Amino acid sequence: MMKLLTRYPFPPLIIVACLLLVGVVLSNYVGILSIHFPDRPAFLPKSAEICEGRVSRMASQRLRGLRLWVDDLHCRDGEWMQPVSGVAQLTVMGGAPSPLIGDRIRFRSHLHTPHRYHNPGAPDWERKALADGVAWTGSIESGDWMMVVKEGAWSPLRWVDQWRQKLAQQISTISDPYIQGSASALLLGNAGLLPDTLGDHLRYLGIIHLYVISGLHVAIVAWAAYELIYWLLSRRSRWALRYPLWRWSAAGAIVLVWIYAALVGMGVSVIRASVMISVYLLARIRDRHAHVGAAIALAAIILILQSPHVIFLPGFQLSFVAVMALVGIYPKLIQRFKIAQLRSRTLRWIGEAIIAASVATWATAPLVAYHFHQTPLLSVPANLLAAPYTTLVLMPLGLLWTVCSAIPGVSAFLQHLWVWAATPFVHVISVSGEWAMNSLWTFTPTIFEIVWWYALIPLSLWERARVKGIMTWCAVGLLIVSLHSYNYYKAQPLQITFLDVGQGASVLIEFPNRKTMLIDAGGAPGSDFDMGRWVVAPALLARGIAHVDTIALTHPHPDHYGGMAYIAEHFHPTTYLTNGAVGEERDPQWSAYMQRMMDAGMQATAVHNGMQSNEGDVQLTWRHPPVTGPDPIQNTNNGSLVADIQYGDFRAVIVGDVEKEAEGKLLQTDELGPVDVMQVPHHGSRTSSTEAFLNRLKPKIAVAQLGFENRYGFPHQEVVARYKRLDTALFRTDLDGAISMSTRPKSGMIIKKIGN
Incomplete structure (x- = not known):
């Protein structure tokens, strides 16, 4: 194995690409066996x-x-x-x-x-x-x-775990949650304590990778361990004369590197870096040259053999793409721009930092956009300012605190010193992150566009056909831009998407005039899981939606309003519609929701029955039983807003959680008639979808939004039977995922299951 790693200079891009292909094939078989x-x-x-x-x-x-x-x-x-x-x-x-x-x-x-x-x-x-x-x-x-x-x-891992827990207890005594989360991420590799707001700011600035234990952290540990062991051994003159100290120092550094890897949780980037550094140190022990490409390939082999499905994780892809770009492109750019010839050491360092940050950002940009649907445009300058401070100040202090965590007085002093050093850094991130939020580019590339982006690497490095290759690359890029421009300016259909938000509801309406409306945003009652942040927002960004014009809450139940506050905070809607009802004052979840909506500047507009609005040729009419007045609806579900959408011959209704009483009141008028698409009332409970209501509406398509294996048994079988008797096509988000319907005047309707 060492001969393979030190003799043959395999191109890292080709090796890892082949391993990824093998992993895709094996993932259908090995991954299942690894569980059962x-x-x-x-x-x-x-x-x-x-x-x-x-x-x-x-x-x-x-x-x-x-x-x-x-x-x-x-x-x-x-x-x-x-x-x-x-x-x-x-x-x-x-x-x-x-x-x-x-x-x-x-x-x-x-x-x-x-x-x-x-x-x-x-x-x-x-x-x-x-x-x-x-x-x-x-x-x-x-x-x-x-x-x-x-x-x-007792075992070595148990001893490391005791060390980790002792350090975690010391971190937990930090009162500031931002500093506590930063310490947990940078010292223990645990980003789970990062407050959501701080995590957002790091992503907006494009420096979230600095809070992930990666090759830089492991390299510092390896260097410090090697130098310390060498210094200790060199103190004894007999050993210095009799033994090659660099070999013993390298062997000891390998052991300490893997102890550190276990301490910080053995993440993908940690394993990759530990394998690569171990290969380098083993080669040094044997007086050989370790080829970086072979080390990258070995790290990929180990991770893929451990779990083939790891190749689909963003962390694996970003880690390997970044390091391959730095290994393959960075030296050539340093040579091309003649950075090494600069006389000033400061200018050389600045030039190297700019090229390194630019290469890493350029290489990972398509994957960041593909997985997270946003590209931080301030990534390069933010990294130039933040990376040196974390590398030269926070990381060395953190490693010293980690090593001395068992010494009470010393650990307390180092903890205060680290907190003192981290406080201004985190404060600057918080302030600049708010401003950087407006510099995000919302874009989700296709696979073809990702391939086109990475095609620039061989074309730019191929000396013989560089000019022709780059010209071809630019021509394809102009074609892609032209296609996007054509799709933007051509007439759009009316599109209604029923999102999968578990046991809740959320409906996205995209009008032909490119305005958008979100009716409800799901939620998890009694839980602090933010449905808007983790479910609804990614769905909006994946469709290229960075601004929602109108949000509407059908009724104040947490499985409908739970994710709405995050949408209000980050998608800046101009209109907020409600049915006029409010939640229980003693409910802490409702109180927190109202506070966040107030902080986001949202002023609720109560919708009255029969209120209409037009978005181009689409007419939207709100119909719902009264929640105030002489004969108000007492049941919160029955007070749900009902959206009646008409576009030419097409008609759809969004009914929230209306039950039998509300359905009866809606049938007292002749305003509702046969529809093409209907949201199944109250997630398919037996108290809704009465025979009379369905016979009046006669929906061609019905969509039930409900949770997978939900505890309520929704949809009830008798409700399913009612739709079946009407020959209604019944879709379920728990089984079918998100359902999207698009239509144009006099051109029928296209139904897609768009859940990935």
């Missing part, structure tokens, strides 16, 4: 609540609870504990003490298979769980619902 072991059936009793298992990885503290990974699972089925295959990922609420790796715990939780929201642009949590080897997920509602029944035996 052949000697144990994939078994989980539906009634199981009490389970036991062994903590298999180091715990990770998150804003929303403690994250644990448990294997060797046994769950109670009646009076017996039955084995369950696979690893369970658990979130413990309520500030529970963290068990150590190897401990056997008993807990109470409902386990379920990982599930994602099937919308365009949605994070692929199913694929990430598969890459992590996770077969089950669950939450433990209180720390009292978990106990350690048997402590694990």
Whole structure:
């Protein structure tokens, strides 16, 4: 293996590209086997609540609870504990003490298979769980619902875990959540404590990678370990004369690098960097030259063999693309611009930093836009200012604090010193991040556009046909721009998209005049999971929507308003419509929602029955039972807004959670008639979709928005039977994902399942 790594200069781009292709093929087979072991059936009793298992990885503290990974699972089925295959990922609420790796715990939780929201642009949590080897997920509602029944035996990993938890306890004493989250990310590789606002600012500036333990951190550890060991060994003259100290120093540095990798959680970028540095140090021990391309290939082999599905994760792709660009392009640009010939050391450093930041930003830009649908235009200057400070100040202080965390007085002093150094840095990020939010470019490239972007690499480096190649690349780029311009200016259809927001509702309407309306935004009752941030916003950005003109809340229930505040804060709607009702004053979720809407400058406009608006040739009429007046609706669901949308011969209705009483009131007038598309009322409950209501509307297509394996049993079978009797095509977001309907006058309707 060492001969392969030191003798043959394989091109890293070709090797890793081939490995990615192999990983795609193997992922359909190996990934499944890595979850379901052949000697144990994939078994989980539906009634199981009490389970036991062994903590298999180091715990990770998150804003929303403690994250644990448990294997060797046994769950109670009646009076017996039955084995369950696979690893369970658990979130413990309520500030529970963290068990150590190897401990056997008993807990109470409902386990379920990982599930994602099937919308365009949605994070692929199913694929990430598969890459992590996770077969089950669950939450433990209180720390009292978990106990350690048997402590694990001593092991090197358990010792590292104790060290990690001691440092985590010291970090938890920092009062400022921004500084605490920064320390957790930079010292422990745990970004789970980063406040959402700070994470957004880092992304807006394009410096979120500085808060991820990567090659730079590992290289500093390797250099410091090598120099320290060499210095200690050189203190003894006999050893210095008898043994080649650089070999022992390199061997010791390899060991310390992997201890550090275990301490910070063994992320993709950490493993990649640790493998590459280990290859370099092994080559130094054998007095050989380590080829960087072969080291990159070995790191990719190890990660893909561990889990083929890792190639689909943004972290894997961004990490390898960035390092390959720096290895392959950076030296050539340094040579081309003659940076090494500059007399001033400061100018050389500035030139090298500008080229490095530009190359990394240019190489990762398509992937950042593809996965996150936004490109920070201030990435290069932000990196030039932030990277030196984190590299030269925060990281060395953090490593010193980590090493001395077991010495009480020294660790307290280093903690205060690190906090003092990090405070102005985080403050500048917070201030500049607010301003940088307006410099984002919302764009989601196609696969063809990504290939076109990366085609510039060989064309620009190919000496013989550089001019012709770049001219061809520019011509294709102009063609892409022309196609985008044509699509922008041509007449647009009316498009209605029913998003998959779990057990909730959210409907996006894109009018032919390019204005947009969002009716409801989903939500998770009793949870701080922000449906707007993690589900609705990515779906909007994936469709190129950076501004929503109108938001409408059908009624004040958390499964409809839960994600609306984030949309109001980041998509700057001009109009906010409600039915005039308010939530319960004692409900903390509603109070928090109202405060965020006020902070976003949203003024609610109460819609009255029969209120109309026109968006081009589309007429939208609001119909709903009264929530105030002499005969108000008492049930909150029955007060839902009803949107009646007409575009030529096409008609659609969005009905929120209306039930039997509201449906009866809506039938008292002749305003509603046969429709082409209808939202299934109240997620398909038996209290809605009455025979009389369906017979009046006679929907051709109905869409039920509901959660996967929801606890309510929606949609009820009797409701499904009613739609079937009318020959209505019934779609379900829990099974079909997001459903989109588009139509033009006198041209029919196109229905697509657009959940990725």
